[in-house]
Amino acid sequence: MLARLSRWFDRRGWADILIGAPYLWLLIFFLLPFLIVAAMSLGTKTPTAPPISFGGEYPLLNWDSYARVLGDGLYLRAFLTSLANAGLAMVLCLLIGYPMALGLCRVSNGWRNILLMLVILPFWTSFLLRVYAWMGLMGRNSWFNRLLTDSWNLLVPVDWAVKSVPMMNTNFAVVLVMVYTYLPFMILPLYASLERLDPTLDEAAMDLGSRPFQVFRDVTLPQSVPGIVAGGMLVFIPAAGELVIPTLVGDASSPMIGRLISDEFSAARNWPMASAVAVVLLLIMVVPTMIYSHYQAKAEGSK
Known part of the structure; x- marks a missing residue:
């Protein structure tokens, strides 16, 4: 086992670590927090601590927060x-x-x-x-x-x-x-x-x-x-x-929307609502950027 690990380090180990470190950083500090916020946006506001619940007497997936974001x-x-x-x-x-x-x-x-x-x-x-x-x-x-x-x-x-x-x-x-x-x-x-x-x-x-x-x-x-x-x-x-x-x-x-998110989290203690607003804001910001990056990469590749 140690010999195989040593050969891996000698051949491509350090290169894999250097390449994988940014992806690990994005996984821990971007993807996981986003998934947690996205999951919270589908919860139901409750008077408990934390003020959010899934299942039981509440719906497992509650889309009311998104309906309110798009309709209010x-x-x-x-x-x-x-x-x-x-x-x-x-x-x-x-x-x-x-x-x-x-x-x-x-x-x-x-x-x-x-x-x-x-x-x-x-x-x-x-x-x-x-x-x-x-x-x-x-x-x-x-x-x-x-x-x-x-x-x-x-x-x-x-x-x-x-x-x-x-x-x-x-x-x-x-x-x-x-x-x-x-x-x-x-x-x-x-x-x-x-x-x-x-x-x-x-x-x-x-x-x-x-x-x-x-x-x-x-x-x-x-x-x-x-x-x-x-x-x-x-x-x-x-x-x-x-x-x-x-x-x-x-x-x-x-x-502005940042203040509403803060108020929903702190003053109203409506975590599902705040999370839904944050998810919608992130999609508005990220999706156009990803589309532009995709077509920009295609344009540069065709040159």
């Missing part, structure tokens, strides 16, 4: 609000992050290292502290709010003047803080994609008479699509399920 306007509005806010944040991150990533590729190496450090610098500060900082900036008596208020009152007629710009507890505040928070997740994949492009292609297009915008549209932009897709997913997926930002700066009358 509260959850449908929360899904639409989450997807709309996440989509808007993703588009704004792309519009802001693409020029920044392109600029990072065009500067000298010395400035590039400094600018990259500035991009990742917010990660060195607590996420919660950064959200609290934005809460202070958007408050009615903050210098930021007073500056925006004075600018607004200066540009509009007297009848439209306001005492302060309402920013806190709005979807505007949620999108603003999400753009600030997730912007580096858009810049870094875009930079990695743009940095690999061959600059001689742009020069060749310019030599053939293309204008700068045409070079960007016909040469640079199509080649950076993988970076755009990667950055878009890195922003959209966590933003759609965001909990902290909507809870602290969002509108309680228009909650």
Whole structure:
């Protein structure tokens, strides 16, 4: 037995371990938790501890939670609000992050290292502290709010003047803080994609008479699509399920889906309902990503 094990290690053992480790990680920390949540979504809410049961006097598989998710306007509005806010944040991150990533590729190496450090610098500060900082900036008596208020009152007629710009507890505040928070997740994949492009292609297009915008549209932009897709997913997926930002700066009358899941788990103690919402959200996020990855792999294989 030991001899066979030794021969396995000598031939392909370490390679199998290195290849299998990521799959084991996904099995333990993604697939198993997902299966547990999916099973909980088919349970029945009970006054016991934990507040969920299967079988006995309760149905073994209860689909009422999914019927409520798909039929209750509260959850449908929360899904639409989450997807709309996440989509808007993703588009704004792309519009802001693409020029920044392109600029990072065009500067000298010395400035590039400094600018990259500035991009990742917010990660060195607590996420919660950064959200609290934005809460202070958007408050009615903050210098930021007073500056925006004075600018607004200066540009509009007297009848439209306001005492302060309402920013806190709005979807505007949620999108603003999400753009600030997730912007580096858009810049870094875009930079990695743009940095690999061959600059001689742009020069060749310019030599053939293309204008700068045409070079960007016909040469640079199509080649950076993988970076755009990667950055878009890195922003959209966590933003759609965001909990902290909507809870602290969002509108309680228009909650995002992450807050509803948290409320169902903690306040309502309705674990099947919370699990069903989480499963539906995961499917909305993962299934399109898997479909895109499948067709992208087929497209690359046909080249």
